[in-house]
Amino acid sequence: MSEKAPLLELKKVSKSFISGGKPLTILNELDLTIYIGETVAITGPSGSGKSTLLGLLAGLDTLSAGEIFLEGTPIHNWNEDQRAAWRRTQVGFVFQDFRLVPSFTAIENISLPLEILGTDAQEAEQKAKDFLDKLGLSERGHHYPHQLSGGEQQRVAIGRAYAHQPKLIFADEPTGNLDPKTSEQVLKSLMTMNENTHTTLALVTHDMELAETMERHVSLKNGRIEQRKS
Numbered sequence: 198m199s200e201k202a203p204l205l206e207l208k209k210v211s212k213s214f215i216s217g218g219k220p221l222t223i224l225n226e227l228d229l230t231i232y233i234g235e236t237v238a239i240t241g242p243s244g245s246g247k248s249t250l251l252g253l254l255a256g257l258d259t260l261s262a263g264e265i266f267l268e269g270t271p272i273h274n275w276n277e278d279q280r281a282a283w284r285r286t287q288v289g290f291v292f293q294d295f296r297l298v299p300s301f302t303a304i305e306n307i308s309l310p311l312e313i314l315g316t317d318a319q320e321a322e323q324k325a326k327d328f329l330d331k332l333g334l335s336e337r338g339h340h341y342p343h344q345l346s347g348g349e350q351q352r353v354a355i356g357r358a359y360a361h362q363p364k365l366i367f368a369d370e371p372t373g374n375l376d377p378k379t380s381e382q383v384l385k386s387l388m389t390m391n392e393n394t395h396t397t398l399a400l401v402t403h404d405m406e407l408a409e410t411m412e413r414h415v416s417l418k419n420g421r422i423e424q425r426k427s
Protein backbone atom coordinates (compact mmCIF):
# COMPACT_ATOMS: atom_id res chain seq x y z
CA MET A 198 0.00 0.00 0.00
CA SER A 199 0.96 3.65 -0.20
CA GLU A 200 2.12 6.13 2.45
CA LYS A 201 -1.46 6.51 3.62
CA ALA A 202 -1.95 6.55 7.38
CA PRO A 203 -4.04 3.88 9.10
CA LEU A 204 -7.58 4.86 10.04
CA LEU A 205 -8.67 1.56 11.55
CA GLU A 206 -6.39 -1.34 12.44
CA LEU A 207 -7.58 -4.76 13.47
CA LYS A 208 -4.96 -6.89 15.19
CA LYS A 209 -5.52 -10.60 15.78
CA VAL A 210 -9.25 -10.06 15.93
CA SER A 211 -11.44 -13.08 16.60
CA LYS A 212 -15.19 -13.33 16.66
CA SER A 213 -17.12 -16.40 17.74
CA PHE A 214 -20.81 -17.05 18.09
CA ILE A 215 -22.47 -19.75 20.13
CA SER A 216 -24.29 -21.99 17.70
CA GLY A 217 -26.19 -25.04 18.90
CA GLY A 218 -24.49 -24.72 22.27
CA LYS A 219 -21.02 -24.76 20.69
CA PRO A 220 -18.74 -21.82 19.87
CA LEU A 221 -18.42 -21.18 16.15
CA THR A 222 -15.36 -19.08 15.22
CA ILE A 223 -16.12 -16.82 12.25
CA LEU A 224 -13.10 -14.52 12.36
CA ASN A 225 -9.87 -16.06 13.54
CA GLU A 226 -6.95 -13.81 14.59
CA LEU A 227 -7.61 -11.58 11.62
CA ASP A 228 -5.37 -8.61 10.78
CA LEU A 229 -6.65 -5.78 8.62
CA THR A 230 -5.77 -2.11 8.20
CA ILE A 231 -8.03 0.44 6.54
CA TYR A 232 -6.10 3.51 5.44
CA ILE A 233 -7.31 7.10 5.50
CA GLY A 234 -8.87 8.09 2.19
CA GLU A 235 -8.70 4.72 0.48
CA THR A 236 -11.43 2.66 -1.13
CA VAL A 237 -11.18 -1.00 -0.21
CA ALA A 238 -13.29 -3.94 -1.29
CA ILE A 239 -13.79 -6.91 1.02
CA THR A 240 -14.93 -10.05 -0.76
CA GLY A 241 -15.52 -13.60 0.36
CA PRO A 242 -18.08 -16.35 -0.02
CA SER A 243 -21.50 -16.08 1.58
CA GLY A 244 -21.22 -16.86 5.28
CA SER A 245 -17.48 -16.12 5.41
CA GLY A 246 -18.02 -13.31 7.92
CA LYS A 247 -18.02 -10.14 5.78
CA SER A 248 -20.98 -8.54 7.55
CA THR A 249 -19.61 -9.66 10.90
CA LEU A 250 -16.32 -7.96 10.05
CA LEU A 251 -18.06 -4.70 9.07
CA GLY A 252 -20.04 -4.85 12.30
CA LEU A 253 -16.80 -4.98 14.29
CA LEU A 254 -15.16 -2.22 12.27
CA ALA A 255 -18.22 -0.02 12.70
CA GLY A 256 -18.57 -0.64 16.42
CA LEU A 257 -21.96 -2.31 15.98
CA ASP A 258 -20.64 -5.41 17.63
CA THR A 259 -17.82 -6.37 20.02
CA LEU A 260 -14.81 -8.64 19.50
CA SER A 261 -14.30 -12.01 21.15
CA ALA A 262 -10.53 -11.36 21.19
CA GLY A 263 -7.96 -9.02 19.69
CA GLU A 264 -7.51 -5.28 19.34
CA ILE A 265 -8.89 -2.43 17.24
CA PHE A 266 -7.18 0.93 16.89
CA LEU A 267 -8.78 4.10 15.55
CA GLU A 268 -6.00 6.40 14.33
CA GLY A 269 -3.71 4.73 16.85
CA THR A 270 -6.10 4.85 19.82
CA PRO A 271 -7.32 1.51 21.17
CA ILE A 272 -11.10 1.29 20.90
CA HIS A 273 -11.78 -2.41 21.56
CA ASN A 274 -12.62 -1.58 25.18
CA TRP A 275 -15.10 1.14 24.34
CA ASN A 276 -18.50 0.76 25.95
CA GLU A 277 -21.77 0.87 24.03
CA ASP A 278 -22.18 4.65 24.50
CA GLN A 279 -18.71 5.34 23.13
CA ARG A 280 -19.27 3.04 20.17
CA ALA A 281 -22.67 4.61 19.50
CA ALA A 282 -21.17 8.10 19.53
CA TRP A 283 -18.49 7.06 17.02
CA ARG A 284 -21.06 5.44 14.75
CA ARG A 285 -23.40 8.42 14.83
CA THR A 286 -20.79 11.08 14.18
CA GLN A 287 -18.00 9.46 12.15
CA VAL A 288 -19.55 6.56 10.30
CA GLY A 289 -22.03 6.25 7.43
CA PHE A 290 -23.73 3.04 6.36
CA VAL A 291 -25.14 1.80 3.10
CA PHE A 292 -27.00 -1.51 3.37
CA GLN A 293 -28.09 -4.02 0.76
CA ASP A 294 -31.75 -3.47 1.68
CA PHE A 295 -31.51 0.37 1.76
CA ARG A 296 -33.13 0.70 5.22
CA LEU A 297 -34.84 4.02 4.64
CA VAL A 298 -37.51 4.96 7.16
CA PRO A 299 -40.77 4.16 5.30
CA SER A 300 -42.79 6.96 6.91
CA PHE A 301 -40.21 9.64 6.02
CA THR A 302 -39.85 11.36 2.65
CA ALA A 303 -36.51 11.28 0.82
CA ILE A 304 -35.68 14.71 2.25
CA GLU A 305 -36.61 13.62 5.78
CA ASN A 306 -34.61 10.43 5.53
CA ILE A 307 -31.53 12.59 5.02
CA SER A 308 -32.39 15.64 7.13
CA LEU A 309 -33.73 14.04 10.32
CA PRO A 310 -30.47 12.23 11.16
CA LEU A 311 -28.69 15.58 10.70
CA GLU A 312 -31.13 17.23 13.08
CA ILE A 313 -30.46 14.50 15.64
CA LEU A 314 -26.79 15.45 15.36
CA GLY A 315 -27.68 19.05 16.14
CA THR A 316 -28.07 20.70 12.74
CA ASP A 317 -30.80 23.33 12.68
CA ALA A 318 -33.96 22.05 10.92
CA GLN A 319 -33.88 24.49 8.02
CA GLU A 320 -30.20 23.93 7.39
CA ALA A 321 -30.68 20.16 7.55
CA GLU A 322 -33.48 20.33 5.00
CA GLN A 323 -31.38 22.47 2.68
CA LYS A 324 -28.48 20.05 3.01
CA ALA A 325 -30.77 17.11 2.24
CA LYS A 326 -32.01 18.89 -0.89
CA ASP A 327 -28.43 19.64 -1.96
CA PHE A 328 -27.47 15.99 -1.58
CA LEU A 329 -30.54 14.83 -3.51
CA ASP A 330 -29.60 17.33 -6.19
CA LYS A 331 -26.08 15.91 -6.45
CA LEU A 332 -27.55 12.43 -6.72
CA GLY A 333 -29.89 13.48 -9.54
CA LEU A 334 -32.96 13.11 -7.31
CA SER A 335 -34.12 16.70 -6.92
CA GLU A 336 -37.58 15.76 -8.22
CA ARG A 337 -37.92 12.99 -5.65
CA GLY A 338 -37.48 14.92 -2.39
CA HIS A 339 -41.08 14.65 -1.25
CA HIS A 340 -41.50 11.02 -2.25
CA TYR A 341 -41.71 8.22 0.28
CA PRO A 342 -39.52 5.12 -0.12
CA HIS A 343 -42.40 3.05 -1.53
CA GLN A 344 -42.76 5.63 -4.30
CA LEU A 345 -39.13 5.21 -5.34
CA SER A 346 -37.42 2.50 -7.37
CA GLY A 347 -34.77 0.34 -5.70
CA GLY A 348 -31.98 2.31 -7.34
CA GLU A 349 -33.52 5.61 -6.24
CA GLN A 350 -33.94 4.36 -2.69
CA GLN A 351 -30.32 3.32 -2.58
CA ARG A 352 -29.21 6.71 -3.88
CA VAL A 353 -31.23 8.41 -1.10
CA ALA A 354 -29.52 6.03 1.33
CA ILE A 355 -26.16 7.12 -0.10
CA GLY A 356 -27.13 10.76 0.50
CA ARG A 357 -28.06 9.90 4.07
CA ALA A 358 -24.78 8.06 4.62
CA TYR A 359 -22.61 10.99 3.49
CA ALA A 360 -24.70 13.97 4.66
CA HIS A 361 -23.12 14.28 8.11
CA GLN A 362 -19.61 14.14 6.58
CA PRO A 363 -18.47 10.92 8.22
CA LYS A 364 -14.83 9.83 8.16
CA LEU A 365 -15.70 6.39 7.00
CA ILE A 366 -18.41 4.72 4.96
CA PHE A 367 -19.29 1.05 5.26
CA ALA A 368 -21.26 -0.37 2.37
CA ASP A 369 -22.49 -3.95 2.78
CA GLU A 370 -23.42 -5.41 -0.64
CA PRO A 371 -24.82 -2.00 -1.70
CA THR A 372 -25.87 -3.27 -5.13
CA GLY A 373 -26.87 -6.76 -4.00
CA ASN A 374 -30.61 -6.14 -4.44
CA LEU A 375 -30.36 -4.34 -7.78
CA ASP A 376 -30.27 -5.41 -11.41
CA PRO A 377 -26.98 -4.96 -13.31
CA LYS A 378 -27.90 -1.70 -15.02
CA THR A 379 -29.23 -0.11 -11.83
CA SER A 380 -26.22 -1.44 -9.92
CA GLU A 381 -23.94 0.39 -12.30
CA GLN A 382 -25.79 3.69 -11.80
CA VAL A 383 -25.86 3.31 -8.02
CA LEU A 384 -22.18 2.43 -7.92
CA LYS A 385 -21.39 5.47 -10.02
CA SER A 386 -23.33 7.67 -7.58
CA LEU A 387 -21.51 6.10 -4.65
CA MET A 388 -18.06 6.52 -6.17
CA THR A 389 -18.72 10.11 -7.30
CA MET A 390 -19.97 11.00 -3.83
CA ASN A 391 -16.95 9.33 -2.29
CA GLU A 392 -14.45 11.11 -4.52
CA ASN A 393 -16.07 14.50 -3.98
CA THR A 394 -16.04 14.10 -0.21
CA HIS A 395 -12.64 12.34 0.07
CA THR A 396 -14.16 9.78 2.40
CA THR A 397 -12.68 6.40 3.29
CA LEU A 398 -14.84 3.61 1.88
CA ALA A 399 -14.93 -0.06 2.89
CA LEU A 400 -17.26 -1.95 0.59
CA VAL A 401 -18.33 -5.56 0.99
CA THR A 402 -19.34 -7.40 -2.15
CA HIS A 403 -19.28 -10.83 -3.70
CA ASP A 404 -18.97 -9.19 -7.13
CA MET A 405 -15.33 -9.61 -8.17
CA GLU A 406 -15.63 -7.13 -11.03
CA LEU A 407 -16.92 -4.46 -8.68
CA ALA A 408 -14.21 -5.32 -6.16
CA GLU A 409 -11.51 -4.75 -8.76
CA THR A 410 -12.73 -1.17 -9.29
CA MET A 411 -11.71 -0.27 -5.72
CA GLU A 412 -8.15 0.89 -4.98
CA ARG A 413 -7.52 -2.18 -2.89
CA HIS A 414 -9.17 -5.58 -2.71
CA VAL A 415 -8.87 -8.00 0.19
CA SER A 416 -10.76 -11.21 0.73
CA LEU A 417 -11.94 -13.18 3.71
CA LYS A 418 -11.04 -16.81 3.82
CA ASN A 419 -11.10 -19.18 6.78
CA GLY A 420 -11.61 -16.25 9.13
CA ARG A 421 -8.57 -14.32 7.91
CA ILE A 422 -7.74 -11.62 5.36
CA GLU A 423 -5.92 -12.33 2.13
CA GLN A 424 -4.55 -9.41 0.11
CA ARG A 425 -5.73 -9.51 -3.50
CA LYS A 426 -4.47 -6.26 -4.91
CA SER A 427 -2.84 -3.19 -3.42
Ligand code: ADP
Nearest residue numbers: 214215216223242243244245246247248249250
Ligand atom coordinates in the same frame (compact mmCIF):
# COMPACT_ATOMS: atom_id res chain seq x y z
P1 ADP B 1 -21.36 -12.88 5.15
O1 ADP B 1 -21.75 -11.45 5.37
O2 ADP B 1 -19.97 -13.05 4.65
O3 ADP B 1 -22.34 -13.64 4.32
P2 ADP B 1 -21.92 -13.09 8.01
O4 ADP B 1 -20.91 -12.23 8.64
O5 ADP B 1 -23.29 -12.56 7.89
O6 ADP B 1 -21.36 -13.60 6.59
O7 ADP B 1 -22.01 -14.46 8.81
C1 ADP B 1 -20.91 -15.32 9.00
C2 ADP B 1 -21.33 -16.51 9.81
O8 ADP B 1 -21.61 -16.10 11.14
C3 ADP B 1 -22.57 -17.22 9.30
O9 ADP B 1 -22.37 -18.60 9.44
C4 ADP B 1 -23.65 -16.72 10.23
O10 ADP B 1 -24.66 -17.68 10.36
C5 ADP B 1 -22.90 -16.53 11.52
N1 ADP B 1 -23.49 -15.47 12.36
C6 ADP B 1 -23.55 -14.16 12.04
N2 ADP B 1 -24.13 -13.45 13.03
C7 ADP B 1 -24.46 -14.35 13.99
C8 ADP B 1 -25.07 -14.26 15.28
N3 ADP B 1 -25.46 -13.07 15.79
N4 ADP B 1 -25.22 -15.42 15.99
C9 ADP B 1 -24.81 -16.61 15.49
N5 ADP B 1 -24.22 -16.76 14.30
C10 ADP B 1 -24.04 -15.66 13.57
Ligand code: MG
Nearest residue numbers: 247248249369
Ligand atom coordinates in the same frame (compact mmCIF):
# COMPACT_ATOMS: atom_id res chain seq x y z
MG1 MG C 1 -23.30 -10.34 4.67
